[in-house]
Amino acid sequence: MHTIIIASYLIAAAAFLAMTVLLGASWRGQRTGALLIAAGAVSVLWGVFLAGVEWRHSVPVHWLLLAEVLRYGAWLTFVAALFGAWLMPGPLRGLRIAAQALWVLLALYCLLPATGWLPFGVNVPLTGVLMLALIGVVFLEQLYRNVAPEQRWALKFLVIALGALFGYDIFLYSYAMLYEQINASVWAARGLVNALLVPLLVVAAARNREWSLQVGVSRGAVFYSTSLMVIAFYIIATAVGGYYVRLYGGDWGRVAEITLICFALLAALVFASSGQARSRLRVFLHKNFFSFRHDYREEWLRLTATLSASDGDTELPLRAVRAVAQIMDSPAGVLFMRDDADVFAPAAEWNMPVPADLKLAAGRPAFGFMRERRWIYDLTAPPPLGDERLRAPAELAGLPRAWLLVPLVLEDKLIGFVVLAQARARRVIDWEDIDLLRTAGSQVAGTLAQAANARRLAEARQFEGFNRLTAFLMHDLKNIAAQQSLLLQNAERHKHNPAFVDDMLETVANSVRRIARLLEQLRGGAAPAAPGRVRLAAVIERALGECSAQLPKPAYEPSPETLWVHADAEQLAAVLGHLIRNAQDAAMAHGHVTLRLKREAEHAVIDIEDDGAGMDEDFIRHRLFQPFFTTKASKGMGIGAYQAREYVRSLGGTLDVASTPGRGSVFTVRLPLAAATDDAAAVGEMGAAS
Numbered sequence: 001m002h003t004i005i006i007a008s009y010l011i012a013a014a015a016f017l018a019m020t021v022l023l024g025a026s027w028r029g030q031r032t033g034a035l036l037i038a039a040g041a042v043s044v045l046w047g048v049f050l051a052g053v054e055w056r057h058s059v060p061v062h063w064l065l066l067a068e069v070l071r072y073g074a075w076l077t078f079v080a081a082l083f084g085a086w087l088m089p090g091p092l093r094g095l096r097i098a099a100q101a102l103w104v105l106l107a108l109y110c111l112l113p114a115t116g117w118l119p120f121g122v123n124v125p126l127t128g129v130l131m132l133a134l135i136g137v138v139f140l141e142q143l144y145r146n147v148a149p150e151q152r153w154a155l156k157f158l159v160i161a162l163g164a165l166f167g168y169d170i171f172l173y174s175y176a177m178l179y180e181q182i183n184a185s186v187w188a189a190r191g192l193v194n195a196l197l198v199p200l201l202v203v204a205a206a207r208n209r210e211w212s213l214q215v216g217v218s219r220g221a222v223f224y225s226t227s228l229m230v231i232a233f234y235i236i237a238t239a240v241g242g243y244y245v246r247l248y249g250g251d252w253g254r255v256a257e258i259t260l261i262c263f264a265l266l267a268a269l270v271f272a273s274s275g276q277a278r279s280r281l282r283v284f285l286h287k288n289f290f291s292f293r294h295d296y297r298e299e300w301l302r303l304t305a306t307l308s309a310s311d312g313d314t315e316l317p318l319r320a321v322r323a324v325a326q327i328m329d330s331p332a333g334v335l336f337m338r339d340d341a342d343v344f345a346p347a348a349e350w351n352m353p354v355p356a357d358l359k360l361a362a363g364r365p366a367f368g369f370m371r372e373r374r375w376i377y378d379l380t381a382p383p384p385l386g387d388e389r390l391r392a393p394a395e396l397a398g399l400p401r402a403w404l405l406v407p408l409v410l411e412d413k414l415i416g417f418v419v420l421a422q423a424r425a426r427r428v429i430d431w432e433d434i435d436l437l438r439t440a441g442s443q444v445a446g447t448l449a450q451a452a453n454a455r456r457l458a459e460a461r462q463f464e465g466f467n468r469l470t471a472f473l474m475h476d477l478k479n480i481a482a483q484q485s486l487l488l489q490n491a492e493r494h495k496h497n498p499a500f501v502d503d504m505l506e507t508v509a510n511s512v513r514r515i516a517r518l519l520e521q522l523r524g525g526a527a528p529a530a531p532g533r534v535r536l537a538a539v540i541e542r543a544l545g546e547c548s549a550q551l552p553k554p555a556y557e558p559s560p561e562t563l564w565v566h567a568d569a570e571q572l573a574a575v576l577g578h579l580i581r582n583a584q585d586a587a588m589a590h591g592h593v594t595l596r597l598k599r600e601a602e603h604a605v606i607d608i609e610d611d612g613a614g615m616d617e618d619f620i621r622h623r624l625f626q627p628f629f630t631t632k633a634s635k636g637m638g639i640g641a642y643q644a645r646e647y648v649r650s651l652g653g654t655l656d657v658a659s660t661p662g663r664g665s666v667f668t669v670r671l672p673l674a675a676a677t678d679d680a681a682a683v684g685e686m687g688a689a690s
Contacts, residue, residue, distance in 0.1 A: 005054045008191030013047030015195035016040050019202055026205075035078040036205060042074040047191060065125040066110035072132040073103035075162065079139045099135045102128060130173040136166040158204035161197040168193055299327060303440055307447050316451050317348035320444045324406055324418045325350065327440055328433065332401065332421035337448070338362055344416065352402075352421055358395055362414070365389045370407040371414040374438045377405035378429055379419075404429065406437050408445035415445050480511045507546075514570075531566045531651065533674045536604050539569050540597060543576040551589040554580055554608075559597040563604040564674040567651050575644045579608050579667050582641070586612030586665065603653075603670050611664040620657050 020040035027033050049067045080096045106128040144152060144159045168190065175183050306323040307316070321333040332351035336344040344360045344367070360367075369375055369390045377384075379402045383391035392405055401421040408416040418441070487504050494500035537558055544554055565572075583593045587610040596607040615624065625642050645655045652672050659665035 002054060005188045005191075006051045008188055009047045009051040009054070010191070011047075012191035012194040013044050013051065015198040016043040016047060019198045020044060022202065023205055032078070032081050033205075035074075035081050036201075039074040039078045040201075042071055043194070046071045047194070050191070062110045062112075062125070065129065066107060068129050069103055069106045069110060069125065069132070072129065072136070073100075073107065075165070076100070076103060076132065076136055076139070079136065079143065079162065082143055095135065095138070099132070099139070102135070103132055106132075126173060126176060130170065130177065133166045133169045133173065137163060137170070140166070154207040155204070157200040157207070161200035161204065164197055165194060299436065299440075302326065303443060307444065315348065316448065318350060320448060321348050321350045321418055323444060324437070324440055325420055327436060328404065328420055328427075328429075329423045329425065330403070330420040331424055334399070334419045335416060336360070336419070337416040338414065347416070352400060352419070354399065360393055360395065364393060366392050367414055367417075370405070370417065371409055371412070374407060374409055374441070376407070376429070376434050376437050379403055379405060404437070406441050408441050408448065410442065410445040410449050415449060418444075477515075480514055484508075484511060503545075531568055533564055534567055534569045534572070536563045536565050536597065536606075536671075539567070539573050540576060540595065540606070542569075542573045543580060544595070546573070546577050547580045547584065550581065550584050552584060552587055552591050552593055554584070554593040554595050557594065557596040559599060559604075561599060563597065563599055565604055565651070565671045566674050567671070571647060572651075575647050576606065576608075576669070578641075578644055579669070583608050583610035583612070583665070583667070586610045586614075588612065599673070600670075602673050604673055606669040606671075608667045608669075609664065614661040614664050615657070615659040616661050620659060624657065 017040075020037055023033065023037045023040060027037060046067050050064070053064055076099050080099065083096060106125050109128075110125055140159050140163050144155060147155060168186075172183065172186050172190065175186065303323050303326075306319055306326065309319060317335050317337070321335045325331070325333040334346055334350065334352045334354050335348040337347040338344055342362045344362060346354045346356075346358060366377070369384065370377070373384075375384060377392045379392055379397045383389075396402060396405060396419055399419060402419055403422040404420040406418045406420065407414055408418065487507060490500065491504065540556070540558075544556060547554065580593065580595065587593050591611050594607075594609045596605075596609070598605050598607075625645050648655045648669055648671070654668075654670045656668045656670070657665060658668070
């Protein structure tokens with residue numbers, strides 16, 4: 001028993017220490033809260049002192065009684081302060097003053113042995129402690145009786161906790177006065193009983209905000225600690241029952257004890273794994289221990305985590321159903337989304353089978369009412385406002401265990417709704433549930449709409465990429481078709497000229513190569529051409545040859561030295577050919593186009609000049625290189641200048657434009673020169689370029 005008593009009071013001290021630290025961290029300066037913290041701190045010292053008394057066995061009894069008196073003084077001072085906090089009537093003021101005077105006098109009396117004088121022995125303080133306990137019960141009874149009925153909810157757990165504390169001591173000290181000895185078992189269990197009262201005191205502090213104690217009691221901690229406590233008491237009761245079964249069961253006693261314990265453990269496991277049992281316990285705790293049914297911070301964090309979970313196997317619509325269902329502890333649900341045909345169709349099912357062909361027209365009155373009022377339908381209740389026209393669709397009420405209809409409203413538009421199954425523990429939906437479900441519905445609606453918009457944007461970008469690829473291919477095909485058209489125009493007149501036939505064959509061969517390359521690009525098998533070292537003059541001559549059939553014929557001013565660059569000869573020739581044809585179109589048949597090649601430091605510079613209509617600064621800056629913008633109406637694709645600039649930039653060069661309206665334009669291509677090489681390599685590269 002010695003060890004049990006020490007452990008009992010140390011456990012009580014630890015419990016009150018945890019309460020004191022929690023309340024001290026939450027204190028906001030109000031007097032009532034300070035007195036509660038002080039009472040908790042005194043209880044910590046009281047528990048440690050009584051454990052020390054049992055440890056040493058040599059502490060005088062008057063010091064033990066002094067500890068009892070001081071603890072009562074702390075708790076009675078706190079309870080007396082509640083009279084003023086709760087505007088209690090005046091008749092109790094005398095009793096409050098008498099109680100304060102009594103515990104002070106008793107404390108002084110317990111100090112007398114230190115002076116060597118104790119006139120009445122220990123019976124006086126023992127009787128005084130019993131009177132303090134009785135006064136405490138009277139205070140609690142008057143406090144609970146005289147407050148307004150709506151205020152009793154906040155005081156309920158405080159009255160229960162302190163009533164149990166005072167009542168237990170009344171029994172303890174009454175027994176001591178009657179039998180002139182302390183009941184050892186009651187004394188040993190006293191610390192554990194006091195420790196059990198601490199959670200009730202913390203909940204009471206959380207409910208009474210006017211004490212200026214902003215206590216945040218974790219619902220999860222309360223739920224799991226309560227569950228463990230229930231299971232612990234259950235196991236203790238089973239053990240006690242098993243002991244008596246063995247004691248009085250005769251030959252079958254031992255067998256019955258083992259069977260009973262195994263049955264009890266099995267029942268505990270079934271209870272712990274039962275979702276319905278956990279749900280009912282959670283509802284009981286939320287209803288009786290907290291001012292609000294929901295922990296909004298935890299609910300919002302859980303909702304956000306469920307919607308944003310990166311579970312690749314669970315699609316967003318299914319996560320949306322689960323996010324709404326977990327708020328009401330519902331085990332099943334189904335999501336209906338509005339489609340392009342203006343009907344609601346199932347988008348996700350969770351443990352609730354739905355007919356595949358179930359579709360509901362969006363024009364039903366119930367859906368309009370849901371959108372306007374954000375109405376949460378209870379499918380088991382009568383129609384809202386008593387109007388049968390507003391009754392929820394019978395197809396939804398007929399789903400298995402259908403309970404609630406939660407609208408998903410975004411920007412005053414009903415984009416869908418969630419049907420929830422009956423909760424694991426039956427409950428009545430109230431205003432708090434309705435507000436939370438409305439807010440969660442708006443959040444889920446926004447998330448679903450954002451995902452739908454992202455999906456549409458991705459599809460639009462795919463189409464945009466496809467259209468851009470098609471435009472580039474059509475541009476190249478247009479150039480090839482133009483070459484073939486020129487051949488046909490001149491074939492009748494020059495078909496007997498061997499030189500023309502040779503040029504025609506080369507042009508057709510070039511067209512075939514370019515078409516074959518386009519086909520490879522369409523199949524996705526064409527590898528990007530690697531830039532090689534090419535002679536720039538040969539590339540320019542090829543581009544001029546392709547443009548020579550169109551008027552005006554370009555004049556060419558070559559560079560006096562051989563210039564080499566790194567590029568793909570065919571692509572660079574196509575870029576220069578496009579710029580030359582643009583200059584020819586601008587100058588028209590009677591104008592002039594001049595191409596100059598020169599060297600500036602470490603760059604080769606190609607100027608393509610025309611005397612056409614020219615362009616203003618705004619056109620050059622904002623429209624010239626804009627993809628898919630053209631001034632040639634149906635004859636142009638609007639991507640040639642953009643494609644030319646991007647390719648020149650890929651080579652490390654620049655494409656600049658200088659133009660004056662009415663005086664023509666100059667396109668300047670500036671490319672970095674390639675490093676010098678030996679003559680043999682130069683000869684090979686020259687042939688490759690030409």
